[in-house]
Amino acid sequence: MSDVSSQIYQAVREVITRRSYDRAVAATALAERLLHNEGAIVRQEDEIFVGERPMSKDRELLSRMAQSTGLGFALYAGNRRIAVAAVLDAGTPPELGEFAHGDLVDRVLRRREIFKGSVEYREREYLAVCRPLHASGGQDFAPVGMIEAFQDKEAYFDLLAAAARSGVEDQVADVEERADSMESIIHFIDDVARRLQLLALNGNIIAAQAGEHGRAFRVVCRELGSLADQAKNTGQEVRKLIQTMGLERSEQDLMNPFEALEEAVGPDAGSTPSPSP
Known part of the structure; x- marks a missing residue:
């Protein structure tokens, strides 16, 4: 494992993680705006009401x-967590009724800031973004609750890897199709070269048997032999062209950089430290 590969791998994961946080920040902002559009937000004991609707x-x-x-x-x-909704790719949702992670409470409820970082639910690491939820008209007061967006970290990277593999398979199929077409052309050229060589050989034999009368035919046979050599050289040039165009690349060559680096340095070599809240 090279230090450079490990550093590149870690940098890739950090970029992907940062983009995931940015997406979650935008999603929680939209969710808060939609809640306010649905009606007045108030808290009554352990419940959040939007208009007349209890959100639990x-x-x-x-x-x-x-x-x-x-x-x-x-x-x-x-x-206190009162409502949860998640799709399969986001991971198993945390339990209802549980209290928020201490880092979320400190950053969001006490300091009224957005939390971006890693939290642990059910012994699984999640990427989480959490923002304050204020009562309608109460932006200057303490938040009445929080809105959190979360994503199972390993499930997220597994999903990206699966998408990358699917893309690689499509590329491999396309390359194989083009390579097959080029290979058929090479076979045709090789076949033409062999036939010309055979004609030239048979022609020389017949010309030799004809003696003086076959002199002109020997000239034709030499041209046929020369043409056969040219056809053979053309086939070799086409093969080189295929290599130059990359049509003989293997699936390993087509592997996307993220997956290739992971295979090179190992799945745990570039684990990104949990962002500090």
């Missing part, structure tokens, strides 16, 4: 957000 029982909005983004969403009344 009405999870339609969270479900729509989860389906449209591929993320999981959780809604908190204070620091």
Whole structure:
């Protein structure tokens, strides 16, 4: 394992993780805006109401957000989780009724900032973004709850790897199709070269048997032999052209950089440290 490969692999994971956080930040902002558009937000004890709707029982909005983004969403009344919605790719959702992770409470409820980092649910690491939820007209007061978007970290990278493999398979199929077409052309040229060589050989034999009368025919046979050599050389040039165009690349050559690096340095070599909240 080279240090350079490990550094590149880690850099790739960091970029992907950062983009995942950016997507979750935008998703939670949209969810908060949609909640405010649905009605006045108020907290009553351990419940968040949007208009007359208790959000612990009405999870339609969270479900729509989860389906449209591929993320999981959780809604908190204070620091207690009252509603969860998630699609399969986001991972197993955390339990209802549990209290929020301490880092979320400190950053979001006390400091009124957006949390971006890793949290652990059910012994699984999740990428999480959590923002304050304010009561309608209460932006200057303490948040009444939180909106969280989460994504199972390993499931997310497995999903990316599966998509990359699918893309590689499509590329391999396309390359194989083009290579087959070029190979058929090479076979044709080789066949022409062999036939010309055979004609030249037979012609020389007949010309020799004809003696003086076959002198002119020997000239034709030499031209046939020369043409056979040219056809053979053309076949070799086409093969070189195929190599230059990359039509003989293997699946390993077509592997995307992320997957190739992972195979080279190992799945755990470039694990990104959990971002500090």
